[in-house]
Amino acid sequence: MLRPSLLLALIGLAAPALAQTAPAPMLPSAADGLMVQALDPTVPPCQDFYLHACNGWLKANPIPSDQSRWGVTDVLIDQNRQKLRAILEKAAAAPTPETRRIGDYWTACLDEAGIEAKGLAPLQPELDRIDALTDKAGLATLVAHLHVIGTDVLFVFDSDQDFRDATQIIAEADQGGLGLPERKYYFDTGKDADDTRAAYVAHLSRLFALAGTPEPDAAASAVMAIETRLAKASLTDVQRRDPAAIYHKLPVGELDKLTPVFAWAAYLHEVGVPPVDALNIAVPGFFEGLQATLADTPLDTIKLYLRVHLLQHAADMLPRRFVEEDFDFYGKTLAGAKELKPRWKRCVSFTDAALGEDLGKIYVQDAFGPDAKASISALVKHLREAYAADIKSLPWMGKETQAKAEIKLQAMVEKIGYPEKWRDYSKLEIKPDDALGNLLRADAFEGARQLAKIGKPVDKGEWEMTPPTVNAYYDDQKNDINFPAGILQPPFFDAHWDDAINYGSIGATIGHEMTHGFDDQGRQFDAQGNLKNWWSKEDTKQFKARASCIVAEYGGFTVADHVKLDGSLTLGENTADNGGTRLAYLALQQALAGKPVTEIDGYTPEQRFFLAYAQSWCENQTPQAAKLQAKSDPHSTAAFRVNGVVANMPEFSKAFQCAAGAPMAPKKSCRVW
Ligand SMILES: [Zn+2]
Numbered sequence: 001m002l003r004p005s006l007l008l009a010l011i012g013l014a015a016p017a018l019a020q021t022a023p024a025p026m027l028p029s030a031a032d033g034l035m036v037q038a039l040d041p042t043v044p045p046c047q048d049f050y051l052h053a054c055n056g057w058l059k060a061n062p063i064p065s066d067q068s069r070w071g072v073t074d075v076l077i078d079q080n081r082q083k084l085r086a087i088l089e090k091a092a093a094a095p096t097p098e099t100r101r102i103g104d105y106w107t108a109c110l111d112e113a114g115i116e117a118k119g120l121a122p123l124q125p126e127l128d129r130i131d132a133l134t135d136k137a138g139l140a141t142l143v144a145h146l147h148v149i150g151t152d153v154l155f156v157f158d159s160d161q162d163f164r165d166a167t168q169i170i171a172e173a174d175q176g177g178l179g180l181p182e183r184k185y186y187f188d189t190g191k192d193a194d195d196t197r198a199a200y201v202a203h204l205s206r207l208f209a210l211a212g213t214p215e216p217d218a219a220a221s222a223v224m225a226i227e228t229r230l231a232k233a234s235l236t237d238v239q240r241r242d243p244a245a246i247y248h249k250l251p252v253g254e255l256d257k258l259t260p261v262f263a264w265a266a267y268l269h270e271v272g273v274p275p276v277d278a279l280n281i282a283v284p285g286f287f288e289g290l291q292a293t294l295a296d297t298p299l300d301t302i303k304l305y306l307r308v309h310l311l312q313h314a315a316d317m318l319p320r321r322f323v324e325e326d327f328d329f330y331g332k333t334l335a336g337a338k339e340l341k342p343r344w345k346r347c348v349s350f351t352d353a354a355l356g357e358d359l360g361k362i363y364v365q366d367a368f369g370p371d372a373k374a375s376i377s378a379l380v381k382h383l384r385e386a387y388a389a390d391i392k393s394l395p396w397m398g399k400e401t402q403a404k405a406e407i408k409l410q411a412m413v414e415k416i417g418y419p420e421k422w423r424d425y426s427k428l429e430i431k432p433d434d435a436l437g438n439l440l441r442a443d444a445f446e447g448a449r450q451l452a453k454i455g456k457p458v459d460k461g462e463w464e465m466t467p468p469t470v471n472a473y474y475d476d477q478k479n480d481i482n483f484p485a486g487i488l489q490p491p492f493f494d495a496h497w498d499d500a501i502n503y504g505s506i507g508a509t510i511g512h513e514m515t516h517g518f519d520d521q522g523r524q525f526d527a528q529g530n531l532k533n534w535w536s537k538e539d540t541k542q543f544k545a546r547a548s549c550i551v552a553e554y555g556g557f558t559v560a561d562h563v564k565l566d567g568s569l570t571l572g573e574n575t576a577d578n579g580g581t582r583l584a585y586l587a588l589q590q591a592l593a594g595k596p597v598t599e600i601d602g603y604t605p606e607q608r609f610f611l612a613y614a615q616s617w618c619e620n621q622t623p624q625a626a627k628l629q630a631k632s633d634p635h636s637t638a639a640f641r642v643n644g645v646v647a648n649m650p651e652f653s654k655a656f657q658c659a660a661g662a663p664m665a666p667k668k669s670c671r672v673w
Contacts, residue, residue: 001243001521002464004473026057027075028491028615033501034608035491035615036601046658046665050642053614063620066342068335071619071638072491077470080363080486084348084468087362101425102351102358104432105442109317109347115435116319120211122436123314127211130306136299140263144270146306150443151313152176153306154230154290157271159454160280161477163247166529169453171279173255174246175234175286178227179204179312181334181632186231192561192627196333200224203329207311210321213304222301223308226293233289237632238568243476243524243531246282255279258287261294273451316350317436336622354442355430356466357423360485363468364418368485373416375495376488376510379502379587380414380481383510386586390673396542404526404534405518411527412517413460413480417488418467472509474516474576477529481513491616500605503588504612511580511587515673519575520547549670550574553648557640559630560623565640566630573635574644579673581613581645606655614642 028035040055051058063070091103108114120127126149133142146153156176162168180186180200185193201220208216239245255264258281268276281287294302311318315326324340331337352359391397391405428445430438453459460478465471468486475482483506487493493506516522523543526532535543554574555567567574588609600608619638621629626637636644646652648669658665 001476002473004465004471026060027072028494028497028501030490030494030496032601033490033494033497033505034601034603034611035618038615038618039611045656046653046662048643049610049614049646049652049656049664050617050639053611053642054618057615057618058620061618061620063622065338066340066345068331068337068625069619069621071621072616073470073619076486076489076491080468080470081345081348083367084352084359084363085344087359088348088351091362099358099362101428101430102355102362104430105351105354105438106347107432108430108435108438109350110343111433111435112320112343114433115317119319122434123310123318126310126314126440127307130303130310133299133303136261136294136302137263139294139299139302140267141270142306143262144267146310147271148444148447149313149440150447151306151310153309154294155286157267157273159450161458161529162249162280163243163477163531164249166477166525167458169456169458170249171273171276171451171454172282173279173287174282175230177230177309178234179223179309180227180231181628183231183234183236184631186228197224199329199333203325203333204308206325207308207315207322208304210325211307211311213307219304219308223305226297226301226305229289229293230286233283233286233293235283235286237634238566241521241568241572243521246280247531248281248284249278250281250284251278252276254281254284255287258284259291259294261291271451272448274454276454314436314439316346317439334624334628336624350439352466352468354438355425355428356468357419357463358425360418360467361422364485368417368467368488371495372485372488372493376416376483376493376506377414379507380416380510382587382590383507383514383583384409384412386583386590387511387514387673390583390586394673396546397539398536401535401539408479408517408527408534409514411479412514413478415461415463415480415482417483417485419463420461472513474513474522475529476517476522476525479517479525479527479529481510481516483510483513498600498605498608499588499591500600500608501612503584503591504609505616507584507587508577508581508613508616511583512576513580514583515576515579516572518579518673519572521572543672546670546672547571547575550578550672553670554636554640554644557636557644559637559640560626563627563630565636569634570636575672577636577641577645578648578671582649582651582671582673584613585609585649585651604655606651610646610652610655613645617641 026035026038035057038054038057040052043051043055045052061070088102088106091099092107095103129142129145133139143154147157154177156174158172159169160172162170185196201224204220204223205216208219213219235245312326315322327340331340387409388406391402391409394402429441463482464475465473465482465484467484469484470486472483472487488506491505492509493502523535524531526534551567551571554565554570557565559565592605597604603611617638621637629637643664647664647666648671653665661667
């Protein structure tokens with residue numbers, strides 16, 4: 001399981017970018033990491049620390065019309081995008097053997113006139129393939145082909161480390177096939193939920209109509225009925241937080257017992273999986289539900305479902321009417337963006353998704369040097385020392401569990417910047433005049449790469465994010481923390497800033513990723529990444545009591561229009577935010593020990609630490625995006641990533657001299673790590 005520290009990418013959402021006319025965005029300067037002009041002195045820090053630290057920023061940086069959110073992170077993402085654009089333009093104009101593929105992908109992607117002129121023709125062979133299906137016996141082979149070209153229909157098939165033996169890569173069949181972001185979107189009650197479903201069905205109908213499908217309204221309703229049945233058989237995101245709930249290693253033959261209507265042998269052959277005896281059937285109940293759905297649904301209706309998901313998947317590289325339809329639902333209705341972002345911005349993201357390490361290799365040549373790597377390594381070392389000391393001092397954890405936690409901490413591997421060995425894309429064919437073909441071939445290349453891992457040793461040097469990505473993650477089974485080059489720059493880090501700022505910003509992120517190894521999911525995996533209990537009964541009880549305090553605290557936060565955060569969904573991220581910020585604070589204390597206290601901009605190092613933490617989260621969000629995040633993302637929204645954490649830290653109250661009982665210094669607070 002992979003745990004990013006920032007918001008997850010959601011299907012079809014407008015990625016951050018800056019409107020042409022926007023004023024220069026506010027970011028920390030090279031001289032000082034604190035954005036003094038972002039502060040709002042009229043909001044007392046003990047009242048609402050997020051607003052105190054960010055209100056000036058929020059007012060000066062409205063959401064550009066092609067965005068659904070706009071925060072300091074998005075400004076950095078936008079700057080990175082500009083750098084990537086320059087690389088791609090150069091690659092297209094003057095390709096070298098190293099840059100030809102990214103240049104051709106970029107050229108094809110930008111060729112809107114060419115895409116327009118071809119219409120649906122490039123997708124026609126795939127649509128014809130669906131039309132040609134004449135009986136359910138042939139469904140498995142067709143679904144396998146759709147999976148190969150990246151279309152998520154009916155279920156997900158992939159490879160993963162075996163939960164019980166992290167040295168092995170096994171095949172995995174999991175729930176999937178939905179067009180809405182999460183199971184609850186199909187069953188929530190109330191006007192908002194009804195409206196969203198109606199808008200989704202209308203979107204499917206228009207998509208059908210654009211592709212010339214007869215009776216589009218009826219087709220859309222039929223697809224919604226299939227998805228609702230698949231959703232019903234699916235686990236919720238909260239249920240899926242329990243690793244045991246999504247791990248059922250069973251003989252391959254079990255698939256035939258669960259879903260006899262589906263020809264699994266034909267599927268496995270066509271999808272290209274090496275011969276296997278057993279696999280993880282993550283959610284067996286889902287495959288029973290799939291059986292009932294496929295058995296009762298007429299073949300023509302199943303074909304409509306496959307057709308519309310293929311159109312959805314291909315939309316980005318189809319004529320503009322498809323792109324706009326896709327944006328209208330996923331960008332506008334679900335996330336609240338007002339307009340589609342320019343083609344070039346989308347093409348930077350698509351090239352990064354298809355050829356991320358070809359692009360990243362060039363990106364890091366001037367964006368990331370050995371000095372930055374050494375500075376971050378030193379920070380990681382100090383955070384690790386702080387965590388070791390923290391574990392030893394925990395009053396609630398027994399000595400035996402403490403010793404095992406320490407072993408896991410020391411075994412945690414850090415990866416910084418970019419991979420040591422670059423991915424080889426030489427077998428992936430990219431053409432300068434075939435945008436859709438490039439998308440589908442890149443998906444097939446990646447799918448084959450994932451399945452080829454089955455039965456082979458785990459490649460511990462592999463990265464799950466590309467180098468320019470502004471994010472970080474912890475991997476439970478590799479027990480490693482990963483920081484792509486994209487995040488190791490202002491506003492998160494600058495070697496020239498004082499310690500207080502760097503520890504408050506990137507330091508807290510490093511601590512966040514480390515703490516994931518010990519949150520409600522991570523603590524269930526041992527130092528080698530195996531799902532294995534290493535906790536005493538009493539310590540487990542103590543952990544759960546402390547975690548439930550966090551669940552209740554964050555479950556009380558309202559994001560927009562009476563929609564609250566889900567304390568259980570966000571438990572792991574909130575635990576990591578709280579633990580990570582505390583660890584960074586402890587590490588800063590070590591760094592400051594024995595040095596004279598120097599105030600900068602009138603703030604003590606401790607105050608600057610908390611201000612830097614808060615300012616790394618300054619973000620405007622549309623109400624739609626806030627609701628979408630609360631319903632489907634494990635990360636709390638920005639204000640609560642700040643206020644939820646500082647309210648739990650007596651160190652914060654001390655730094656800002658908050659009166660006991662003030663909103664940011666409540667009498668009852670939570671602490672796990
Ligand atoms: Zn995280």
